[in-house]
Amino acid sequence: MTTELITGIGELTTNDGARRLDAAVVVDTDSGLIAWVGSASEAPAADTRFDAAGRAVLPGWVDSHLHPVFAGERGAEFEARMRGEKYRAGGIASTVAATRAASDAELEESLVRLLHEASAQGSTAFEAKTGYGLDVETERRSAEIAARHVDSVTFLGAHLVPPGMSVRVYLDQVTGPMLAAVLPFVSSIDVFCETGAFDVEQSREVLAAGRAAGLALRVHGNQLGESGGVGLALEMEALSVDHCNHLSSSDIDGLGAGRTVATLLPACDLSTREPFPPARALLDAGATIALASNCNPGTSYTTSIPFCIATAVLQMGLTVEEAIRAATVGGAAALGVPGVTGTIAVGARADLQLLDAPSAAHLAYRPGVPLVRRVWKRGVVVAGGGGGS
Known part of the structure; x- marks a missing residue:
């Protein structure tokens, strides 16, 4: 030794x-x-x-929510939001086009750059989602590239329905050939349960297919309203439900009594100008919370967990100790990787x-x-x- x-x-x-x-x-x-x-x-x-x-x-920080496999950037969209345009699900089309057009080498170089940037700010364990391919081949490429560099890869084919395709046809793709293609590289499945993306029944179908394939479950839920994503995550005993900006009292009580981690994404909330999640109420109810960067090119183009820590303390009512625990122990609970504690x-x-x-x-x-x-x-x-x- x-x-x-x-x-x-x-x-x-x-x-x-x-x-x-x-x-x-x-x-x-x-x-x-x-x-x-x-x-x-x-x-x-x-x-x-x-x-x-x-x-x-x-x-080290355990960053349990990232979308780091992509090409291009969306600075103009950010500036439009800062001028007052409201964020809506569906703004990822330009990222999807750029990601599909990028080579494996370009996607991997971008991913590694972001991870090095995050490591320099104290992050030592990472999740990475797919979801900027929205076709079988690009989702598979994204999952395979991510699996070479992070602790856990999540399949997020159900990020949005691509233009020109019906929901039914796309769900069949996600739960069929797309899931089969990414399965060797991923450990969990996620769905964007939100107005403009997938409703509760569609989201349940995606999660059920993932569970049948042996994957852990995650949900993007209650970001833009009370979408039902939190209730679905609790019902299906998901590892985490992420965003959680708009919660009812029953959502808070359910997260307090259940094992599903509420992953909060304060950098995204600042960028989209959504209200912060009720972090204080969640902790007081007994919920496990995580803080994560949500690194992505549209709504949270940052790899800085220290920035999220400072925001959680200064604007969300957490103590320093609670924020650090959320970005470490809470992140580990959401990540679900043996040895990462x-x-x-x-x-x-x-x-x-x-x-x-x-x-x-x-x-x-x-x-x-x-x-x-x-x-x-x-x-x-x-x-x-x-x-x-």
Whole structure:
């Protein structure tokens, strides 16, 4: 076993219910797992040593909702929204056209660039959705490319009905040849249950086909109104229901009593000018929430979980601790990948980040400032190779 001692940690967020001061962590770099956690004065010997010099260390972000396989951009659409045009489902047509026209190499290069950008901001585990192909071949290509780089791939063929095709014909494509084509590369299936996309019965059909194929379930729900997506996700025991901007009291109570994670996407809400989800009410009801970037070219062209953390604290009523937990433990619950826990504990995957700050509170206290100094994924430095002092 080859080990690295990370010592001199001013504040260690482990997500075990307490923050440790003057702490240390030992990483087994062979297995990529955490071997020891405790006080710096009691740290065991290790093969190498890294001095955090009083800085804060916390788990890497688990970004459980991204649409990162695409070509092109939609800056003009963003500017139109900022001038007052309301966001509606259906604005993805230009991205679909560009993605279909792009080569595998172009799509992979764009994906890798976005993931590197996210890693530099502390993200260490990722989900990636398809959904910008909307035909059998491009959905398959997107899934295969994503599977080479992320922890979990979600099939989102049911993102929107392509122009010129009936809903019935397209649903038959999604639940038939398209699902069969992506199945070797994906672990879950998603559907955009929303006005302008798919209604509850159509969404149930998509999810049922995915479940029959052995996939976990996800739902885009209640983004633009009370679409029924949350109720459907609870009924079918989905891993997550994402967006959750418009919730009834029964939706909140159901999420509080159930196991489905409510994934909140604050960067998207800012871009679309939708009301923020009732994060405080969800937590008070006992729901598990996740914070994710929703990286996509139309409504949330960001890879920055720190930006989402700051927004959740400053505008959604979460404490720093709650926001961090949502972007780590909550994200891991939504991701559903064995070994990805969002914690710093013995036996957990050694996904850590070092902030250029004495405490994690600086993520919201100093919004917009690039504070992530160094990132370890599976015990290997993947961003910010600089020293601790």
